[in-house]
Amino acid sequence: MNYNSISYIFGVLLMAYSVTMVPPILIGIWFDDGGAIPFLCGFSVTFSIGLLIWSLVYHQKRRELRAKDGFFIVVMFWGILAFFGAMPLYLFQDPSISFADSLFEAVSGLTTTGATVLTGLDQMPKSLLYYRQQMQWLGGMGIIVLAVAILPMLGVGGMQLYKAETPGPMKDSKLTPRITETAKALWYIYLTLTIICGFCYWLAGMTVFDAVGHSFATIATGGLSTHDASIGYFNSPLIESICVIFMLISSVNFGLHFAAWQNKGLKHFIMDAEVRVFSFAFLGITAIVGFTLWLSSTYTDPILAARFSLFQTASIVTSTGYGTVDFSLWPSLAVSLLFFGGLMGGCAGSTAGGLKVIRVWLMMKLSHREIKKLMHPAAVVTTKIGRKAVSDRVIEAVSGYIGAYVVVFALLVLGILATGVDLETGFSATASALNNLGPALGQAAAHYGEMPTASKYILCLGMLLGRLEIFPILIILTPGFWRS
Numbered sequence: 001m002n003y004n005s006i007s008y009i010f011g012v013l014l015m016a017y018s019v020t021m022v023p024p025i026l027i028g029i030w031f032d033d034g035g036a037i038p039f040l041c042g043f044s045v046t047f048s049i050g051l052l053i054w055s056l057v058y059h060q061k062r063r064e065l066r067a068k069d070g071f072f073i074v075v076m077f078w079g080i081l082a083f084f085g086a087m088p089l090y091l092f093q094d095p096s097i098s099f100a101d102s103l104f105e106a107v108s109g110l111t112t113t114g115a116t117v118l119t120g121l122d123q124m125p126k127s128l129l130y131y132r133q134q135m136q137w138l139g140g141m142g143i144i145v146l147a148v149a150i151l152p153m154l155g156v157g158g159m160q161l162y163k164a165e166t167p168g169p170m171k172d173s174k175l176t177p178r179i180t181e182t183a184k185a186l187w188y189i190y191l192t193l194t195i196i197c198g199f200c201y202w203l204a205g206m207t208v209f210d211a212v213g214h215s216f217a218t219i220a221t222g223g224l225s226t227h228d229a230s231i232g233y234f235n236s237p238l239i240e241s242i243c244v245i246f247m248l249i250s251s252v253n254f255g256l257h258f259a260a261w262q263n264k265g266l267k268h269f270i271m272d273a274e275v276r277v278f279s280f281a282f283l284g285i286t287a288i289v290g291f292t293l294w295l296s297s298t299y300t301d302p303i304l305a306a307r308f309s310l311f312q313t314a315s316i317v318t319s320t321g322y323g324t325v326d327f328s329l330w331p332s333l334a335v336s337l338l339f340f341g342g343l344m345g346g347c348a349g350s351t352a353g354g355l356k357v358i359r360v361w362l363m364m365k366l367s368h369r370e371i372k373k374l375m376h377p378a379a380v381v382t383t384k385i386g387r388k389a390v391s392d393r394v395i396e397a398v399s400g401y402i403g404a405y406v407v408v409f410a411l412l413v414l415g416i417l418a419t420g421v422d423l424e425t426g427f428s429a430t431a432s433a434l435n436n437l438g439p440a441l442g443q444a445a446a447h448y449g450e451m452p453t454a455s456k457y458i459l460c461l462g463m464l465l466g467r468l469e470i471f472p473i474l475i476i477l478t479p480g481f482w483r484s
Helices: 002-019 022-030 036-057 068-091 099-110 128-142 141-152 158-165 179-203 206-221 239-249 252-263 267-271 275-295 301-318 333-344 357-375 392-418 421-436 453-467 469-475 479-483
Strands: none
Touching: 002 036, 002 068, 002 392, 022 128, 036 068, 036 128, 068 099, 068 128, 068 453, 068 469, 099 128, 099 453, 128 179, 128 206, 141 179, 179 206, 179 239, 179 252, 206 239, 239 301, 252 267, 267 275, 275 301, 275 333, 275 357, 301 333, 301 392, 333 421, 357 392, 392 421, 392 453, 392 469, 421 453
16 A cells, blocks of 8 residues: 555645635625634644645655555545534534534535435525535535546546546546546536536526525535525526526536537437436436326326426436425325436436446346347347447446445445334435435435434445445455455
């Protein structure tokens, strides 16, 4: 393990993250809401510890990072970052937030899960509300990908960090020849979409504060809001339409956005097989949920049923988790369809959570291939995505991921149930955490604040496993990782 290089990067990243506490400090001073001191303390401690770690190894010789170093940095930094990110929340006097709740809120924000333990958001300090939204935005594209983009000194083994951080089964593809340029390209697109989304929200009637905060959460597909009623607070079909558009955009592979920007056209979106499957699934779920709401007389007005179905399906399938109504009260068929859509999630290479469309689609194709081989044992059946054959390595990776996902999901559910939570709450909360979704059912339908403390820590682990897609964390837990 290259401990000098790892310590150097940890120090730089902590100092860089401490700077993100400056905007909440300024907002706390401007609104005089009591948030300046907690965030100033958080900034001072985070920067000082980062500076200390950096100074201890600054003059030491640093070697090129290996793949295992990249996994270690990503996993450990997300855990450490959650701790430092929770610090200013814990230091608040009004509201008073326990350490478990502070950590849960920080992990939820950074992993773009959007689950919350806080209530009374409409009366909370603006600095705290802004900080929650900002954490989602930073976590959306990945803080370490951002670091690779803007900190050239992390060029030592940048690809190792990028591969360990980026979601999806095909991590070796780069948009540009140099990894730093790839990370920059992703962040330019991410920033541009955020600005456009925020501007549209403002034109639609949001205040500047709400527009900025909700644009952060929408593009990151995070789902935390500055209001208890979430997007439903605004009761605006126009705002909901803008939200749906940008949630769907953010759930598409950002590599396609880059290709569309380079080639000045939408051809790549139309030709991409994963996007077509995602669109078909989204429209299908929307239609079935809408008809279910209308036929069950949940909403007697078909236009109202279509409106709520469209928004809630987009919110859940993209793993954003915004709400306009309490969908947990809808008919069981509608609720189940939404959760299955959330398990699938968005496209690989997007900010959305879930298993990813391409994995679900590949598993369906593999099942179809096995049926064909049973019927025709001598046949040679090739698995294709679009017109391209899928390599055995990708198939093995996807199969392994699905297997690991099932085992981890079962263990997390059992752990949650052991804390005394009922089955509906435990199952839905685990699914929500592991898929970075946010909303749950039962005891966690409104918020997670009433859940046992132990279950909150388990859900924090679930959110981190979901954000890093399980394997990086499992890798560093294996004895062989430390021996090699």
